[in-house]
Amino acid sequence: MGRRPQPDIRERLLDACTDHALAHGLPDRLEPFTRATGASARVLIYHFGTRDALLRAVLGQARRRQVELYGDLLSVRPGEAYTDTLLRFWTSMTGPDGQPYLRLFGPLRESAEQRLWPGFRRVATTDWLGPLEEGLRSLGRPDLATLVLAVVRGLLADLDATGDAERTDRAFRAFLDAIEPRAADGQRAPAATSGPSTASRPSASAAEDPRGAL
Template sequence: MGRRPEPHIKERLLDACADHVLAHGLPDRLEPLATATGTSARMLIYHFGTRDALLRAVHGRARQRQLDTFGDLLRVRPDEPYTATLYRAWTSITGPDGQPYLRMFGQLRESAEQKLWPNFRRTATTDWLGPLEDGLRSIGRPDLATLVLAVIRGLLMDLDATGDTTRTDQAFHDFLGAVEHLSSDGNEATRAVSDLPM
């Protein structure tokens, strides 16, 4: 009689694989993941079935971490104008905490075949619309979610191509000023954005 899969071990292995991939990128072989988890490639296949199934699970785990972390950053805070919340989220997304996710999912987004995650480009867009709509509702403009998301995605592409943090930070800061003029909280929000650190 064969061994039965043990879910707690599988979860531990998945977390360790996700940690490794976020820190070092997606490996070409299973051996680096086996080393990172303290097991063997054979045992990884035992728990996940195939290499692709393991990598799909790793991407899913990393994506959930990203959604939890940055979804919380986009949450409305009663003591903070939402444009200030957006700017703080931007600095975290583009900073050290966000860079591993940008690298990992940037590679997946650019994959022509997208075998590991079909329709990832669509999912990577629509995942953020709900949290942004909820946040922008606090300033009376949930309809701006698509525009805000498009600007964030465009500036992330610019930052990835140029590495020019100062210029892209300034561009997002300026964009938030425009959002404030479109919002129903114009006067208070305008003061808030002018006080944002640069």
């Protein structure tokens, strides 16, 4: 009777491959993953089946990490204006914590073939609408979710093309001020919520079925 892949070993290999992909991007060959894991290509194929299956699993694992990182940032916080919540979300996404995800998922969003992730561009466009609608409901404007997402995606494309973080940050702050102007004391009204947010978060169920990203 042949040996079966062991889930704990597979998970350790997947974590190491995901760390490498977030730091360096998806490799064209298995060799970078073998160096990152200390395992042979044969061992990786044994646990994941094919190279493409491993790449899809890596994308799914990276997606789960991104959901964990950004999920709480998009949730309504009692006593905090949701526009301030969105500013923290933007700052994290464009900062050191978020850049690895933008680098990893960006090429997939631009790819017309989408071989590893069929339907990626559609999912990446709609994936965050639920959490944004829930958060913006605290301002009485859940209808702004599509606009907010479009502004975020547009400014991310601008930042990627120009590297001008100061200008794009200033533009996003101006957009937030248009949504909810500050009072005379410079403060925004706190979010109107009676309890912890129940914002729906993007699902990241299976490594082989990763969801979209900003």
